[in-house]
Amino acid sequence: MSDTIDVGVARTLEAVERDIASFGPSFPDNATVDGKYLPRPSAYGMGPGGNYGWTTSFRTAERWMAWQLDGDDKFKEAALEDVGSFERRIFEGIDTDTHDLGFLYSLSSIPAWGMVGLDTARRAALAAADKLMTRFWEKAGIIQAWGSLDDPEQSCRTIIDSLMNTPLLYWATQETGDSRYAEAAHRHTAALRDNIVRPDDSTFHTFYWDAKTGEPLRGATHQGYSDSSCWARGQAWGIYGFSLGYRYTGDVTFLETAERCAKYFLAHLPADHVSYWDLVFTDGSGEPRDSSAAAIAACGLLEMAEMGECFSRTRVAGGSSATAEEIAATGELPMSLTCARDVSEEVEYYRGWARKIVDSLAENYTDLPADSTAMIAHGVYSKPGGAGVDEANLWGDYFYMEALMRLAKPEWRPYW
Numbered sequence: 001m002s003d004t005i006d007v008g009v010a011r012t013l014e015a016v017e018r019d020i021a022s023f024g025p026s027f028p029d030n031a032t033v034d035g036k037y038l039p040r041p042s043a044y045g046m047g048p049g050g051n052y053g054w055t056t057s058f059r060t061a062e063r064w065m066a067w068q069l070d071g072d073d074k075f076k077e078a079a080l081e082d083v084g085s086f087e088r089r090i091f092e093g094i095d096t097d098t099h100d101l102g103f104l105y106s107l108s109s110i111p112a113w114g115m116v117g118l119d120t121a122r123r124a125a126l127a128a129a130d131k132l133m134t135r136f137w138e139k140a141g142i143i144q145a146w147g148s149l150d151d152p153e154q155s156c157r158t159i160i161d162s163l164m165n166t167p168l169l170y171w172a173t174q175e176t177g178d179s180r181y182a183e184a185a186h187r188h189t190a191a192l193r194d195n196i197v198r199p200d201d202s203t204f205h206t207f208y209w210d211a212k213t214g215e216p217l218r219g220a221t222h223q224g225y226s227d228s229s230c231w232a233r234g235q236a237w238g239i240y241g242f243s244l245g246y247r248y249t250g251d252v253t254f255l256e257t258a259e260r261c262a263k264y265f266l267a268h269l270p271a272d273h274v275s276y277w278d279l280v281f282t283d284g285s286g287e288p289r290d291s292s293a294a295a296i297a298a299c300g301l302l303e304m305a306e307m308g309e310c311f312s313r314t315r316v317a318g319g320s321s322a323t324a325e326e327i328a329a330t331g332e333l334p335m336s337l338t339c340a341r342d343v344s345e346e347v348e349y350y351r352g353w354a355r356k357i358v359d360s361l362a363e364n365y366t367d368l369p370a371d372s373t374a375m376i377a378h379g380v381y382s383k384p385g386g387a388g389v390d391e392a393n394l395w396g397d398y399f400y401m402e403a404l405m406r407l408a409k410p411e412w413r414p415y416w
């Protein structure tokens with residue numbers, strides 16, 4: 001391990017310890033205020049710190065990772081306390097009309113089942129998968145992201161972030177033997193591959209289908225700069241989400257789509273490798289960065305690097321369409337899956353980029369108050385919505401810690 005990774009891991013462990021001391025079982029808000037988390041505001045009949053919204057499991061997963069890194073059972077106990085709250089949440093139906101059930105249960109209950117054998121956690125995660133399936137539109141083949149199914153503004157609309165919710169469904173098929181979950185996840189990912197990724201490899205944040213006919217309608221943004229720009233975090237969700245789709249299905253078109261998303265993302269990074277909140281902006285724009293997009297992209301690139309052996313299998317199956325010299329001559333990024341050459345270049349290429357991004361986050365984006373429970377500063381939740389602008393956020397912290405974990409312990413299996 002290098003110094004940056006060693007120091008990064010040590011600092012994230014300290015932040016998790018501070019979170020347990022300050023918050024215990026109560027959940028911090030999505031983003032910091034002046035670099036420090038406050039408890040989540042009262043909502044859904046719960047006092048401050050209740051378990052609602054899409055981000056609470058990131059804190060739980062940090063506790064799980066801290067346990068795996070350090071071995072101290074105080075981390076496991078704290079994680080398990082959260083897991084109890086996730087059981088209550090799904091069985092009492094607290095803020096569960098959302099596609100974010102994948103984020104929520106992949107990072108909390110599934111590790112509790114996988115690492116501790118907690119059967120109640122398994123049942124909660126399966127209930128979450130069943131609830132997520134109620135949002136699947138059969139004709140369009142997509143999972144609706146937000147709102148109720150008959151809300152005209154949200155009906156048959158999805159968002160690129162949704163790709164991260166599909167591992168819950170693949171897991172449910174693995175656990176139960178019922179293929180419906182994985183089939184829905186596969187169809188959803190294919191629909192996004194065909195519609196949410198634009199011909200120039202950038203992505204829409206959100207996309208609408210016709211609920212009656214299932215026909216694709218149009219892309220639009222919600223948190224990006226404009227309908228035609230490329231929201232940085234959305235592009236990062238694409239890198240990681242399509243890579244995970246490939247891991248679970250072996251569908252090589254998903255890996256190719258992840259590569260297209262990565263190519264566009266990397267080509268639009270500023271000098272310090274940490275993207276602005278929308279990829280339309282670059283150095284000199286005066287706009288804020290989104291460190292969370294950088295952390296998510298780093299994890300996606302590391303996932304792609306791990307798929308190196310699969311690149312090799314694909315290449316054997318796909319035959320040769322270009323030589324290494326031809327690719328070098330075009331100056332293109334090494335993207336072609338059908339060229340016949342040593343695959344170590346792709347693996348090293350993606351790992352190298354992930355490493356540059358993580359190094360920059362560790363060196364330039366950790367300027368937080370000493371007693372903060374956050375890990376990386378300078379994220380953006382929603383610039384158009386004026387939420388969490390130039391602040392730390394729970395998912396940025398989680399993905400930064402996941403990237404460090406992947407680099408520090410290559411044998412570690414992500415919870416997704």
Ligand code: GLY
Pocket residue numbers: 054161223233381
């Ligand atoms: N998944 C919500 C967001 O990235 O803001």
